[in-house]
Amino acid sequence: MKLFSRVLAAVAALAGAAALVAPVRAQDYPTRSITMIVPFAAGGPTDVVARIVTAHMAQTVGQSIIIENVVGAGGTTATTRAARAANDGYTLITGHMGTHAAAVPLYPKLAYHPEKDFEPVALLAGTPILILARKDFPPQDLKEFIAYVKANTAKLNAAHAGIGSVSHVSCELLNSVLDIKPTGVPFNGTGPAMNALVGGQVDYMCDQIVNAVPQINGGTIKAYAVATPERNPSLPDLPTTAEAGLPAFQAQGWNAIFAPKGASPAVVAKLNAAASRALDDENVRKRLLDLGSAIPNPQERSPEALAALVHSEIAKWTPVLKQASN
Numbered sequence: 259m260k261l262f263s264r265v266l267a268a269v270a271a272l273a274g275a276a277a278l279v280a281p282v283r284a285q286d287y288p289t290r291s292i293t294m295i296v297p298f299a300a301g302g303p304t305d306v307v308a309r310i311v312t313a314h315m316a317q318t319v320g321q322s323i324i325i326e327n328v329v330g331a332g333g334t335t336a337t338t339r340a341a342r343a344a345n346d347g348y349t350l351i352t353g354h355m356g357t358h359a360a361a362v363p364l365y366p367k368l369a370y371h372p373e374k375d376f377e378p379v380a381l382l383a384g385t386p387i388l389i390l391a392r393k394d395f396p397p398q399d400l401k402e403f404i405a406y407v408k409a410n411t412a413k414l415n416a417a418h419a420g421i422g423s424v425s426h427v428s429c430e431l432l433n434s435v436l437d438i439k440p441t442g443v444p445f446n447g448t449g450p451a452m453n454a455l456v457g458g459q460v461d462y463m464c465d466q467i468v469n470a471v472p473q474i475n476g477g478t479i480k481a482y483a484v485a486t487p488e489r490n491p492s493l494p495d496l497p498t499t500a501e502a503g504l505p506a507f508q509a510q511g512w513n514a515i516f517a518p519k520g521a522s523p524a525v526v527a528k529l530n531a532a533a534s535r536a537l538d539d540e541n542v543r544k545r546l547l548d549l550g551s552a553i554p555n556p557q558e559r560s561p562e563a564l565a566a567l568v569h570s571e572i573a574k575w576t577p578v579l580k581q582a583s584n
């Protein structure tokens with residue numbers, strides 16, 4: 259009996275030593291906390307979506323998922339860091355239409371390529387774009403907004419989250435449709451940009467709906483239109499750009515999780531399943547829907563669907579942005 263337990267102890271010690279040196283097997287993943295890089299400041303749409311979804315994913319994978327906000331250069335600083343991180347599934351990024359599509363034509367020396375340097379994991383949310391302004395901005399509706407910004411372009415400040423961010427590229431599109439060139443004011447995310455809009459330090463902004471709904475409902479900012487074909491259920495009184503007289507301005511952002519290239523398919527599948535489970539959770543759904551986001555249906559959540567989205571978004575935004583910046 260004694261001998262038997264000694265043998266067992268020796269086997270256990272050997273197994274323990276082996277565990278220290280053996281690479282983590284995908285079926286054991288994750289054995290420690292995961293870092294989720296958010297490429298913008300806390301409180302903005304990307305941060306909010308990432309926090310809502312990863313809080314639920316953490317329960318599913320049984321490890322904490324720590325959000326790290328890494329700001330700068332329209333989200334491309336953080337995305338470069340994520341592209342160069344170890345591909346062991348412990349560093350991920352919540353990217354968006356800017357970092358993983360629009361940045362490609364806007365940064366000729368971009369240090370990563372969204373398709374070559376990442377494994378798509380899961381689409382988390384579609385985020386309609388709104389035209390927003392400080393609450394005392396004179397125009398009362400979109401028609402007045404169009405006339406006002408055309409007449410006052412030289413003195414206007416438009417806030418955005420850096421070159422290539424969703425707020426930047428969608429207002430680039432708006433400004434090119436209206437043929438105006440306001441002064442752009444970059445922030446580290448549209449969390450801080452929203453604070454400046456609420457404080458009246460900037461005039462207008464195009465942004466993902468997520469951090470705007472509470473401000474619009476609270477009357478701290480103005481919203482003129484949503485740039486999607488349908489009205490948004492979270493803001494039923496807000497007209498679409500087509501209804502309000504500017505059908506040429508259509509824009510929708512999205513947020514999605516990516517892992518560095520080479521992450522194992524089993525790890526990607528585990529993360530994808532956890533994200534999808536979060537998107538099926540009643541509480542998570544309610545929080546995302548209340549903030550105006552669109553929840554991807556199950557077919558839109560696969561890594562393959564995300565790869566196709568990234569590909570089509572790069573193809574879509576490249577000519578638009580090249581033309582807008584001329």
Ligand code: ASP
Nearest residue numbers: 302304423424425447448
């Ligand atoms: N919505 C922002 C953008 O304009 C970034 C953020 O999430 O703060 O890209």
